Amino acid sequence: MKEKIIAYLSGPRPYREGIALYEEYGLNLMLKATFRRNTETDLLRATLMEELRKLAGISETAFRTMQRKAVDSPHISSASIVVEEIKAEKTAVNVPVTPVVENVIRFRDRFPFLNSPDCPDVLKILVADMFTAYDLYLKTFRELGELPDDVELEQAFAIAKTTVENYLEDRSIWEELEYYRDNHALLGKHPRIAVYLASDELSNKSDLEVMNIRKNAASNVSKWKKKLETVEGEEERAKALAAVDKWESMKSAAEKELENRKKN
Numbered sequence: 001m002k003e004k005i006i007a008y009l010s011g012p013r014p015y016r017e018g019i020a021l022y023e024e025y026g027l028n029l030m031l032k033a034t035f036r037r038n039t040e041t042d043l044l045r046a047t048l049m050e051e052l053r054k055l056a057g058i059s060e061t062a063f064r065t066m067q068r069k070a071v072d073s074p075h076i077s078s079a080s081i082v083v084e085e086i087k088a089e090k091t092a093v094n095v096p097v098t099p100v101v102e103n104v105i106r107f108r109d110r111f112p113f114l115n116s117p118d119c120p121d122v123l124k125i126l127v128a129d130m131f132t133a134y135d136l137y138l139k140t141f142r143e144l145g146e147l148p149d150d151v152e153l154e155q156a157f158a159i160a161k162t163t164v165e166n167y168l169e170d171r172s173i174w175e176e177l178e179y180y181r182d183n184h185a186l187l188g189k190h191p192r193i194a195v196y197l198a199s200d201e202l203s204n205k206s207d208l209e210v211m212n213i214r215k216n217a218a219s220n221v222s223k224w225k226k227k228l229e230t231v232e233g234e235e236e237r238a239k240a241l242a243a244v245d246k247w248e249s250m251k252s253a254a255e256k257e258l259e260n261r262k263k264n
Helices: 002-009 015-025 029-037 042-056 060-064 078-085 099-110 121-145 153-183 191-202 207-228 234-263
Strands: none
Touching (some): 002 015, 015 042, 121 153, 153 234
């Protein structure tokens, strides 16, 4: 068994082949079902690689420094990229290496603009949110891997939901930081950044325009909440939740702007 898994991990690591190996040798029935039912994502690939690493009895250090015969091309995950980038570094967590682990190791070198006086405060707030999201991801990822085979489906679903949502939150914030570093401008994909940019523009709009923005935001909140009732898949659900958060924040920003104008 170990030789077969090591041979797989030493090669290009096709995702479906990895799933077949875990089907044959893995012990966690919940994880097997999860791999079978869902399409490949960074999170699932990282989970699969970690489970195979443990089955093969490979240490974390050996796994990070493992020589590969080939490189995954279209399906290489962000976690795999970071493993190659920091293979000489040591980390203390027993989960797949993610961009946040690199963040912890070399954060200030990677994002020096955070020390600059002109760095937007919203980015500094997002950094704190990113570490919070990673802490929750780390906690629930471990819980997911330790679930017994007879666990209640609702309990497993709740843990998986939290894991995916916080992973996506971490990646969204990381993308914002990289974009600002490279362009010295805000990307605006993350809901908090989008609202920050929109709020900055509200002060230049007329009362009627701000009221229309509030009305549009309220309509979108309703639309996305309805979509949440029927959406399928954890990633799609996380996106819908982010949209609700974005439009609720936009609505609040417009209401706050109108209230401030009344006071003045």
